[in-house]
Amino acid sequence: MNVPPNLKYAKTDEWVKVEGNIAIIGVSDYAQSQLSDIVYFEFKVDPGDTVTKDQSVATLESVKAAADVNAPVSGKVVELNQSLTDQFEVINSDPYGAAWMMKIEMSDAAELDALMDAAAYEAYCQERGH
Amino acid sequence: MTEPTIYELSSPGRVGVRYPQPDVPLAELPQDLVRKDLPLPELSELNVIRHFMHLSHLNYSIDSGFYPLGSCTMKYNPKINEEMARLPGFAYTHPLQPIETVQGNLALMYELQEYLKEITGFDAVTLQPAAGAQGEFTGVMIIRAYHKSRGDTKRTKILVPDSAHGTNPATSAMSGYEVVHIPSDSRGNVDIEALRTTCDDTVAGLMLTNPNTLGLFEEQVVEVNRIVHEAGGLVYGDGANLNALLGIARPADLGFDIMHINLHKTFSTPHGGGGPGSGPVAVKGAFKEFLPGPIVEVLEEGDEELPPVFGFYQPTQSIGRVKAFHGHFGMMVRAYTYISVHGADGLRKVSEYAVLNANYLLARMRGTYKVPYDRICKHEFVVEGVWDDAPGVHALDVAKRLMDYNFHPPTNYFPLIVREALMIEPTETETKQTLDRFADVMLKIAEEAHQQPELLREAPHSTPIGRLDEVKAAKELVLCCWLPEQVKN
Numbered sequence: 001m002n003v004p005p006n007l008k009y010a011k012t013d014e015w016v017k018v019e020g021n022i023a024i025i026g027v028s029d030y031a032q033s034q035l036s037d038i039v040y041f042e043f044k045v046d047p048g049d050t051v052t053k054d055q056s057v058a059t060l061e062s063v064k065a066a067a068d069v070n071a072p073v074s075g076k077v078v079e080l081n082q083s084l085t086d087q088f089e090v091i092n093s094d095p096y097g098a099a100w101m102m103k104i105e106m107s108d109a110a111e112l113d114a115l116m117d118a119a120a121y122e123a124y125c126q127e128r129g130h
Numbered sequence: 131m132t133e134p135t136i137y138e139l140s141s142p143g144r145v146g147v148r149y150p151q152p153d154v155p156l157a158e159l160p161q162d163l164v165r166k167d168l169p170l171p172e173l174s175e176l177n178v179i180r181h182f183m184h185l186s187h188l189n190y191s192i193d194s195g196f197y198p199l200g201s202c203t204m205k206y207n208p209k210i211n212e213e214m215a216r217l218p219g220f221a222y223t224h225p226l227q228p229i230e231t232v233q234g235n236l237a238l239m240y241e242l243q244e245y246l247k248e249i250t251g252f253d254a255v256t257l258q259p260a261a262g263a264q265g266e267f268t269g270v271m272i273i274r275a276y277h278k279s280r281g282d283t284k285r286t287k288i289l290v291p292d293s294a295h296g297t298n299p300a301t302s303a304m305s306g307y308e309v310v311h312i313p314s315d316s317r318g319n320v321d322i323e324a325l326r327t328t329c330d331d332t333v334a335g336l337m338l339t340n341p342n343t344l345g346l347f348e349e350q351v352v353e354v355n356r357i358v359h360e361a362g363g364l365v366y367g368d369g370a371n372l373n374a375l376l377g378i379a380r381p382a383d384l385g386f387d388i389m390h391i392n393l394h395k396t397f398s399t400p401h402g403g404g405g406p407g408s409g410p411v412a413v414k415g416a417f418k419e420f421l422p423g424p425i426v427e428v429l430e431e432g433d434e435e436l437p438p439v440f441g442f443y444q445p446t447q448s449i450g451r452v453k454a455f456h457g458h459f460g461m462m463v464r465a466y467t468y469i470s471v472h473g474a475d476g477l478r479k480v481s482e483y484a485v486l487n488a489n490y491l492l493a494r495m496r497g498t499y500k501v502p503y504d505r506i507c508k509h510e511f512v513v514e515g516v517w518d519d520a521p522g523v524h525a526l527d528v529a530k531r532l533m534d535y536n537f538h539p540p541t542n543y544f545p546l547i548v549r550e551a552l553m554i555e556p557t558e559t560e561t562k563q564t565l566d567r568f569a570d571v572m573l574k575i576a577e578e579a580h581q582q583p584e585l586l587r588e589a590p591h592s593t594p595i596g597r598l599d600e601v602k603a604a605k606e607l608v609l610c611c612w613l614p615e616q617v618k619n
Contacts, residue, residue: 034549037600037601039601039604039605040604061604063600063601063604064543065543065544065546128549
């Protein structure tokens with residue numbers, strides 16, 4: 001299981017990469033391996049939309065289950081990775097790279113404190129089985 | 131032994147049916163609507179009969195083998211149900227006939243409503259909804275109409291436990307509500323504290339499946355329902371798992387306000403292959419006037435000489451019709467037959483045996499399969515289809531391997547709160563011999579998972595078509611009966 005050390009993680013298995021006041025988000029390697037092959041991906045927000053922490057911003061579907069992608073932080077959506085709509089296979093093959101989902105301009109950076117660091121997230125995944 | 135498609139069997143010019151010369155003038159079809167490229171298969175009558183006969187032999191059904199599909203209650207559908215539904219007085223009636231000519235049908239509907247009220251403890255029933263999910267939709271629309279009728283418009287949320295049926299969040303969202311998930315506690319019950327902190331005056335209601343999808347009875351169901359009521363919300367009961375409760379507990383007594391009943395699960399009407407389903411909705415008295423109408427009522431009481439006169443009642447604040455005419459009447463005849471044949475004591479035995487069978491299977495599998503919420507189960511149970519010391523083997527592989535032993539696989543990957551879930555519901559109609567055969571096979575598959583994992587990963591081996599590519603099926607949505615080379619043209 002791949003858990004890059006430089007990212008923050010939400011309980012609902014999203015990762016956050018912080019660049020200044022921009023949060024880049026996606027779903028973790030653990031999440032994609034649990035879901036197995038992704039067969040559908042859809043954004044539920046548009047650039048410019050304001051989102052609040054834990055709001056569902058995208059939907060994933062695999063052969064096993066459907067799952068929401070929740071915003072780990074509040075703020076304004078500044079960019080969507082539009083290529084994911086057609087090429088969602090990268091969510092399985094490159095969850096932390098090509099499968100970044102959106103950039104959110106954070107309205108409250110203190111929300112980051114509630115997220116897990118890599119060590120805590122790895123322990124959290126172990127505890128749930130793999 | 132795969133069967134070719136009917137297009138592959140086609141031979142140009144072969145004719146199955148010769149039509150007589152028309153005895154009316156021929157009309158010209160509009161030229162722009164005429165297609166020359168429509169490849170209809172050309173076969174003889176015998177070719178067609180054999181083709182569909184072969185296909186029918188590939189079917190798997192409860193009449194051909196054990197079907198432990200969790201949450202679906204795939205019990206035997208007694209053949210007497212079919213006999214009754216084919217009685218000419220039922221089969222040859224039309225819903226637009228004058229009601230004085232269909233008093234027998236109305237009497238049956240009325241008595242079925244009464245039976246369902248007695249079994250569930252509720253005060254009124256609509257037989258209209260055509261499926262469980264449509265029953266849920268009806269129920270949540272009633273919740274909506276109820277709050278609206280009181281001028282209470284700030285309720286925008288429906289609470290759904292993470293052990294609920296998958297249709298519950300879908301129903302809530304479709305009815306315009308925001309879905310809020312409530313987690314389960316370590317015993318598989320609704321987490322009471324999480325429920326308490328979520329319940330406020332924006333909550334329209336809770337959708338609760340009891341027993342839940344882990345096959346476990348909500349141990350604090352009365353308290354759960356009380357908390358929702360105190361916040362001003364209503365409690366919707368998903369009746370999909372009613373087969374565990376017949377004659378033992380009445381959902382209305384447990385605090386539910388509204389509930390659907392799956393005739394195609396609990397009451398042995400056909401299930402799968404289109405059913406059709408039937409999902410009557412039962413409510414407490416306070417919600418009767420919101421039901422879809424019309425509802426069968428006694429218009430004039432009978433006496434010693436004359437039977438009662440039945441007719442229709444239209445609820446005053448009805449949410450409106452949810453189905454044409456009166457629902458799936460043929461299913462009502464079958465369910466009525468089933469209830470009449472069993473009687474009150476028989477129905478209680480149905481649930482007792484359903485629960486006993488599930489616990490017997492659980493006892494035989496425990497130790498070999500991990501049981502994440504391990505306590506006395508109701509009519510079904512959930513195990514993990516994965517082992518730490520058998521890497522690369524998943525629940526899906528276990529399910530596929532079962533097909534090699536001629537068993538229908540259980541429900542898998544649901545509920546989501548169990549990793550690699552296998553959800554097993556034997557129902558009451560299986561003998562100990564069948565259960566033992568299934569348990570023996572499950573134990574053998576667990577052994578294979580450790581010693582010959584490729585046997586599982588490549589399963590099924592004995593079916594006409596092997597492992598299907600589900601990813602491709604979900605991604606390439608080509609639903610076409612033509613041959614690939616015809617599609618290309």
